[in-house]
Amino acid sequence: MPMFHGRHPCVFLDRDGTLIIEKHYLCDPTAVELLPGTGAALCRLRDLGYRLVIVTNQSGVGRGLFKQSAVDAVHARLAALLASAGVRLDGIYSCPHRPEDRCACRKPATGLIERACAELDLDPGLSAMVGDKACDIELGARCGMATILVQTGYGATEACVPDVVVADLAAAAAWLATHRELPVP
Ligand SMILES: [Mg+2]
Numbered sequence: 669m670p671m672f673h674g675r676h677p678c679v680f681l682d683r684d685g686t687l688i689i690e691k692h693y694l695c696d697p698t699a700v701e702l703l704p705g706t707g708a709a710l711c712r713l714r715d716l717g718y719r720l721v722i723v724t725n726q727s728g729v730g731r732g733l734f735k736q737s738a739v740d741a742v743h744a745r746l747a748a749l750l751a752s753a754g755v756r757l758d759g760i761y762s763c764p765h766r767p768e769d770r771c772a773c774r775k776p777a778t779g780l781i782e783r784a785c786a787e788l789d790l791d792p793g794l795s796a797m798v799g800d801k802a803c804d805i806e807l808g809a810r811c812g813m814a815t816i817l818v819q820t821g822y823g824a825t826e827a828c829v830p831d832v833v834v835a836d837l838a839a840a841a842a843w844l845a846t847h848r849e850l851p852v853p
């Protein structure tokens with residue numbers, strides 16, 4: 669992947685099974701439930717100096733199961749829940765395509781990260797990817813990031829080789845706090 673050299677470190681976050689409880693083809697905003705400790709973990713990551721960006725595959729749109737407006741409503745609900753926990757995201761990037769569309773943005777393709785880095789001035793080399801699936805870890809590796817597999821969601825049964833396997837997002841934040849020194853801004 670072509671490397672950008674933006675200024676800011678970022679933690680790229682998978683959505684389902686990482687920040688919120690995994691529900692198959694979630695499209696109802698009232699069904700959004702934060703995993704325990706998500707708000708506090710994101711606050712800690714922000715205090716460490718990371719931008720926070722969600723990257724999520726939402727092929728239910730391309731499959732015709734729900735509309736992009738439903739994805740947007742889920743994300744508005746998620747942002748509201750996080751605001752109640754005192755944290756704001758810098759961006760949410762989602763791929764609406766099916767695997768057979770062979771787009772450039774369905775994880776582990778790097779399109780979402782390339783867009784986020786360009787739009788938000790992010791440096792993948794200072795960044796990390798946190799997710800519960802092999803595609804998240806593969807994406808992070810392709811972009812030269814630290815990769816962290818959380819065992820929430822599908823993470824307990826995925827076959828992949830991340831830099832570290834942790835219990836949940838809080839443990840991911842703790843690992844980044846002790847293993848990644850960021851340049852002083
Ligand atoms: Mg996931």
Ligand SMILES: [Zn+2]
Nearest residue numbers: 763771773774
């Ligand atoms: Zn796509």
